[in-house]
Amino acid sequence: MTIMRLKMLAACAVAIVTLHHPASALEMPKGEVILTVTGPNLEHPNSKNVAVFDLEMLEKLAGRTGTMETPWTSGKVTFTGPLLRAVLEAAGAHGKSMKVRALNDYAADVPMEDAMTLDTMLATRMNGNTMSVRNKGPLFLIYPFDSTPSLFNEKYFSRSVWQIKQIEVSE
Amino acid sequence: MTTGARPGSEVIRRVSKATALLQMFAATLLLGLAIIFVLIINRYSTLQDGIRENALWSLYQLDREVRKLHEVVHIALVEGDETSDMWQSASQRYDILYSRMSILEEGKFDRKLGGDEDTGPVLAQIHAAILSLEPIFDEINKNGRTSIEALRGVDIALDPLMQETESILVYANTAVSADRAEARNALLTLQFKSGALVLLLVASVGGLIFLLRRQLRSVRAAGLTFEHMARDLNRSYLAAEAGNRAKSRFMATMGHEIRTPLNAILGTVELMQLDKSPTKIDAGLGTISRSGAALLEILNQVLDFAKSEDGKMTIDIKPTNVSEVVHAVIEMMRDRAVENRNRLSLELPGAARLPVISCDPTRLKQVLLNLVSNAVKFTADGTVEVKVSERLQLGGSRLRFEVTDTGIGIDPEGIEKLYRPFSQVDASIGREYGGTGLGLAISKDIVERLGGTVGVTSRKGEGSTFWFELPAVAVEAHQIATAGAEERPLPSLRVLLVEDNRVNQQVAVGLLTHLGQVVDVANDGREAVCAAGARDYDVILMDMQMPGMDGIEAAEHIRALEGPRSKVPIIALTANASEEDRARCLAAGMNGFQSKPVSMQKLRELIFSLDLPDTLPVVQVVKEASAPPVESEENQKCDFDLRREEMVAALGEDGFADLVESFFVDAASITRELYHNVESPDRTSTDRLLHTLKGAAASIGLCKLADTCQQRRNVILTRDAVNELETLIDDCRRRIAA
């Protein structure tokens, strides 16, 4: 009887622990941290309630490559990087919108749909090369101007934040 | 019609021209609008270029990053901070500034930013200044730090850089704002222009709609006109065709109608050539003459019809003695009726009720003749009855003539065809009975011209009644007289005038003599009876009131004579016969009345009526009796000038003067006697005197005097009254002398 109860308790404890540390828990970054994702109830935080990423972690996520013209570059350039959607999933972030913040403290509000319905990416590379801060690096939020030309307007330009350092998801 | 169509098409042409012009105008407007639209689109694309650039924002960011870098460096220098964090943040700020710089470099914006100055050189300068700092920060990146001197150099270099970025930012802001305002203005002008164009377009489309509506309306009107024209054309074509058909039918009928009597004539002539015995020739001539008459009748009818078709039929209205006309027709048809073994009967209202009306006697006879001849023609072994009656109606009485036969009759379909020219109820009628089928058409035309109506009721196999009605417009007596005079000469009769008053005698004798009558005068009843017994008279005109034997008594005596002289017509002459008087007259064997004073017309009428055996003088007399007595006669007859005219015509100026003279002599003696009667009253004598004076005065047209006398008869005579009478007589004398 008591043994049974103990066993049951142990099973419950195991279940609770499993809930707190999900199986797909985010690995720890090995290189320099270039992106921090914050938000309420992050599912996969890897450091003090936030999810941090280095370049390697980001480039492992599902991404895309698009060649397009932007107002900030001359001629056609090819951007490569993980989809914003994938980054948010990796961090286990849920919410209605997010604040995308740059190194110079410029920030733009981006609704969650932009990540979910559009193939918006966090570009890590321009023409195959990583981007330095001098060259709008390290991360650049790129809307799919190539596949959806109707996005080519100021509304999305102002959301196209570069030199991104942090994404704050909110309810 | 054609004139109606022309303006219609004219309108259409004008409107279509205007429509075409408007269309061209609208097309031009549309083109203009398209051009403006393209311009606006272009405007928008340059705006989008501007969006793409957003140079102002970049410049602002550049300025801001320069300041931030300067802040970091300056704080580090002031605080002597040489931690790796400081170096790292300084390096990052430089990197950001660098990226800002390159964005500006790469940006494809107009270096003038819409203004007049070229910011290119200044930007190049700024670029160069930023690049000049690169080695220092490259070193920080490499070694994690650099010397404080180098950092101070950066601080010093950033000061002018700050000023430059600020000034370029201010310039850019001004220029961009101005440019934006300008662009907005340009856009506004374009919008304004396009608005104006749209307005014009709307107006011209409105105009087009209006014109189209008008065009449509005219087209419809023109269509209607054409339809009308077509219908009219069709109608006239049908009419022409109907005319043609009628003509052919006419030719056929006429050919047949004329051939029959012609054949008879030619055949008879041939027979006469073969056998020249006098009896044959006599019989032949009879046939020829009858056939000729028939031919003439046909031709007359055709001519009549032609005239009535042309509206040229002449109607000659004159006083018409209806019974005379009816009798004449009956006489003419008697033989033919006998030929067909028909009994011909006539029903006239009491002769007294058949007035003399205003009508065309010849035409009336023609119509009646046609109806009676038809009835006789289409009846065998039967009866043909002619009936005349007077119908009182609102707006005057009408005379109705009916011809009823017991002949073949007509079925309802046949009745429909009646009264149309050349129409006989069916083709066999023509073959069997002959005739042109014109008679009823002409009759109808005549009756309608005379203001009447025609009609028929008939039953197949039983007989028909053809009738017509004419307005019975009674004729004034004097019209009858003049008309009669024109129509035929007055017969000359032997007249015995029985009259005691000398003036009346003179008047009547004068008038009768003027009318060509032979007049004997009897001064009273006794003389009259002697004269009537001694000689043959055609008529006796008998005054009623006479001294000695009066009119009634004399008439009784005459009727009591032996032999044919007792049958002489006696007409009572009376001024105002009461019913009782009339009854007495008739009881005494008189034949009628003649109102006094006599006039030329009345006498003429009287003589005419006496000449006709079947219309005894009763006609006029009774008719007049039915009118209210005295007044109406006075109204009608009492005009001295008229009377004088008549008398002068009958007696001559001298004769009239004699008459007037003897009147005044008589009047003088009568007034004397009246004065006498005032002294020693004698009602009978006074009444007689006044009566005589009245009669004589009326005779020569002194109505007022006659009136006064009449009034005095009913009151007691006074001297004053006689005085008044005398003055009145004097007045008259003066007036006549004047």
Ligand SMILES: Nc1ncnc2c1ncn2[C@@H]1O[C@H](COP(=O)(O)OP(=O)(O)OP(=O)(O)O)[C@@H](O)[C@H]1O
């Ligand atoms: N009393 C009648 N009874 C029967 N039919 C009649 C009588 N009167 C006229 N009709 C019919 O009407 C037709 C037309 O009559 P109408 O007098 O116009 O011509 P008609 O007598 O034939 O020729 P006409 O021109 O010689 O008079 C006649 O042909 C006949 O068919």
Ligand SMILES: [Mg+2]
């Ligand atoms: Mg006839």
